[in-house]
Amino acid sequence: MKHLSLQAPAKVNYLLDVIRRRTDGYHDLRMIMQRVNLCDEISIILQDKPDLNVTCGRQGVPDGPGNIAWKAARTMLDLAETGKGAAISITKKIPVAAGLGGGSSDAASVLMGMNELLGLHLSDEQLMQIGVKLGADVPFFIFKNTALAEGIGEQLRTMPTMPPAWVVLINPGVHVSTAWVYRSLQLTNEKKLAKLPKFFDDVNSVCGIFSNDLEEVTIPAFPVIGEIKNKMLELGASGAMMSGSGPTVFGLFSDKDKAEKAQQALSDNSGWFSAVVETL
Numbered sequence: 401m402k403h404l405s406l407q408a409p410a411k412v413n414y415l416l417d418v419i420r421r422r423t424d425g426y427h428d429l430r431m432i433m434q435r436v437n438l439c440d441e442i443s444i445i446l447q448d449k450p451d452l453n454v455t456c457g458r459q460g461v462p463d464g465p466g467n468i469a470w471k472a473a474r475t476m477l478d479l480a481e482t483g484k485g486a487a488i489s490i491t492k493k494i495p496v497a498a499g500l501g502g503g504s505s506d507a508a509s510v511l512m513g514m515n516e517l518l519g520l521h522l523s524d525e526q527l528m529q530i531g532v533k534l535g536a537d538v539p540f541f542i543f544k545n546t547a548l549a550e551g552i553g554e555q556l557r558t559m560p561t562m563p564p565a566w567v568v569l570i571n572p573g574v575h576v577s578t579a580w581v582y583r584s585l586q587l588t589n590e591k592k593l594a595k596l597p598k599f600f601d602d603v604n605s606v607c608g609i610f611s612n613d614l615e616e617v618t619i620p621a622f623p624v625i626g627e628i629k630n631k632m633l634e635l636g637a638s639g640a641m642m643s644g645s646g647p648t649v650f651g652l653f654s655d656k657d658k659a660e661k662a663q664q665a666l667s668d669n670s671g672w673f674s675a676v677v678e679t680l
């Protein structure tokens with residue numbers, strides 16, 4: 401029986417410009433996406449019987465066909481046409497519906513893992529084309545590099561090297577619907593896009609690009625997001641912002657000690673998820 405153990409990392413968005421509303425109900429974006437080393441753990445066992453089982457056991461995440469990882473595995477098993485099946489178990493470490501891309505990352509890891517286990521030899525480009533049909537952020541997790549993402553997130557280019565940083569993640573656990581955030585956004589006709597630097601000297605220069613249009617919707621509705629951002633800056637972060645459609649706020653630090661102290665100060669609130677992680 402073939403078996404693989406995988407680590408599926410989370411992401412944060414350093415930039416999220418919403419450019420226009422599309423006719424298919426989605427929005428064209430310009431994003432900068434960075435992986436961090438907070439990882440879900442995934443085990444895949446390839447089986448001779450055709451059954452596909454995905455178990456997660458985490459509240460708010462479906463087992464079976466409702467799980468995005470199940471859809472990823474099903475696609476790969478159908479492509480292979482070997483009659484084999486798989487047993488997949490997911491241990492969630494990434495908070496769910498948090499703006500950290502956990503589901504998309506799980507799906508990307510399963511696509512890459514099944515490609516290997518089934519000996520399909522699909523290229524990363526082919527896996528990314530399969531991935532975008534499962535979720536807009538899936539191709540980024542196959543691409544792996546820190547990326548400038550356009551379209552809905554499927555057009556990816558490698559960003560100039562960014563200095564490594566410590567990232568404090570704080571999720572206050574309020575429920576934010578991604579569909580509601582995009583729907584509520586007031587778009588201007590001709591959005592002016594800030595020019596991006598050609599290189600980044602230090603963590604401060606990375607924070608110079610921080611901007612997330614979705615905060616215009618989430619901060620007025622959930623003031624706690626703005627409060628965490630302000631606190632993070634008071635505690636010495638070089639920059640702080642909401643990731644994706646939230647509600648997780650992250651702060652970037654060049655100093656590990658400061659990052660750990662900020663996490664401690666912010667994690668006093670019971671029920672909040674908090675972590676200090678590193679950029680990948």
Ligand SMILES: C[C@@](CO)(OP(=O)(O)O)[C@H](O)COP(=O)(O)OP(=O)(O)OC[C@H]1O[C@@H](n2ccc(N)nc2=O)[C@H](O)[C@@H]1O
Nearest residue numbers: 425426427499500501535536537552578579582644645646
């Ligand atoms: C905001 C981002 C940024 O990385 O990430 P998360 O916060 O989810 O991590 C992504 O754009 C999340 O894209 P995606 O993964 O497709 O979101 P979904 O939850 O599937 O989308 C829910 C709904 O949001 C709207 N939506 C989503 C993406 C997009 N570019 N335009 C949209 O208008 C659509 O109405 C869609 O039906």
Ligand SMILES: Nc1ncnc2c1ncn2[C@@H]1O[C@H](COP(=O)(O)OP(=O)(O)O)[C@@H](O)[C@H]1O
Nearest residue numbers: 460461467468496497498499500501502503506
């Ligand atoms: N493997 C998975 N991990 C997390 N969420 C999943 C998974 N499969 C399906 N979902 C569903 O996807 C939704 C979005 O979850 P997630 O990817 O964690 O958040 P986000 O889109 O904010 O990055 C959740 O409501 C959850 O029920």
